[in-house]
Amino acid sequence: MIELRNVTKYFLTNEDQKYILDDVTMTLPEINIGILGRNGSGKSTLMRMLGKIEFPNRGSIYSKKSFSWPLGLSGGSVPNMTGKANIKFVCTLYNKTHEETRKIIEYVKDFAELGDYFDMPIKTYSSGMKGRLGFGLSLAFDFDYMLIDETLSTGDASFKEKAQKALREKIAHCHILLVSHNMKTLSELCQAGLLLHEGKLYYYEDIDDAINRYKEINRSKGST
Numbered sequence: 001m002i003e004l005r006n007v008t009k010y011f012l013t014n015e016d017q018k019y020i021l022d023d024v025t026m027t028l029p030e031i032n033i034g035i036l037g038r039n040g041s042g043k044s045t046l047m048r049m050l051g052k053i054e055f056p057n058r059g060s061i062y063s064k065k066s067f068s069w070p071l072g073l074s075g076g077s078v079p080n081m082t083g084k085a086n087i088k089f090v091c092t093l094y095n096k097t098h099e100e101t102r103k104i105i106e107y108v109k110d111f112a113e114l115g116d117y118f119d120m121p122i123k124t125y126s127s128g129m130k131g132r133l134g135f136g137l138s139l140a141f142d143f144d145y146m147l148i149d150e151t152l153s154t155g156d157a158s159f160k161e162k163a164q165k166a167l168r169e170k171i172a173h174c175h176i177l178l179v180s181h182n183m184k185t186l187s188e189l190c191q192a193g194l195l196l197h198e199g200k201l202y203y204y205e206d207i208d209d210a211i212n213r214y215k216e217i218n219r220s221k222g223s224t
């Protein structure tokens with residue numbers, strides 16, 4: 001379960017405040033949930049708050065469950081360190097043993113297909129390469145919830161296929177919170193939906209109801 005208690009999140013703009021969530025209180029059940037909203041509504045920000053790499057201005061988000069770092073966002077890595085060194089660093093943070101770390105490095109190296117770049121600083125990577133490294137690393141760990149931010153579209157066609165297959169195997173054993181503009185993927189992978197709109201968060205028990213409401217909003221506002 002994830003509890004949002006009076007959560008308010010805003011960003012300061014030059015002249016005003018941009019509200020993402022305005023005093024939202026809600027309890028989310030343990031199921032796969034798709035997150036929808038127009039461009040700039042705050043989907044990625046919500047995901048970062050769930051992953052505890054960004055925090056509300058007021059209120060709190062509470063859960064006893066473990067969350068992956070948001071897949072699909074390339075932030076969080078140390079740019080001057082190699083891909084391999086970044087993985088070792090994360091393994092240390094998660095108290096992995098020497099043997100577990102060795103296996104994780106092997107897995108990610110094989111999965112991410114970075115060739116020589118695996119031993120080069122991350123600042124030399126393209127955004128797709130960073131995405132592949134982060135994606136492989138997240139798959140190598142076990143979490144209660146995987147946070148996925150449009151990761152299904154990371155990489156070229158063959159990598160995308162491999163990533164989708166690996167992700168589907170992974171999510172058979174955990175829950176997902178998925179941000180995507182792809183309605184088919186949302187409908188296939190999620191049971192429930194969250195719709196972010198103008199600082200409010202709406203929960204739909206059926207993902208297809210969330211998708212229909214999202215489409216209605218898009219029709220009335222002009223699609224983005």
Ligand SMILES: Nc1ncnc2c1ncn2[C@@H]1O[C@H](COP(=O)(O)OP(=O)(O)OP(=O)(O)O)[C@@H](O)[C@H]1O
Pocket residue numbers: 011012018020037038039040041042043044045046
């Ligand atoms: N650090 C920041 N400072 C100021 N404004 C920010 C900051 N981060 C995000 N924003 C603004 O907050 C709003 C929500 O951003 P966010 O990336 O969460 O939206 P989104 O729904 O994921 O968008 P998209 O669908 O385009 O990816 C946007 O208007 C964005 O410009």
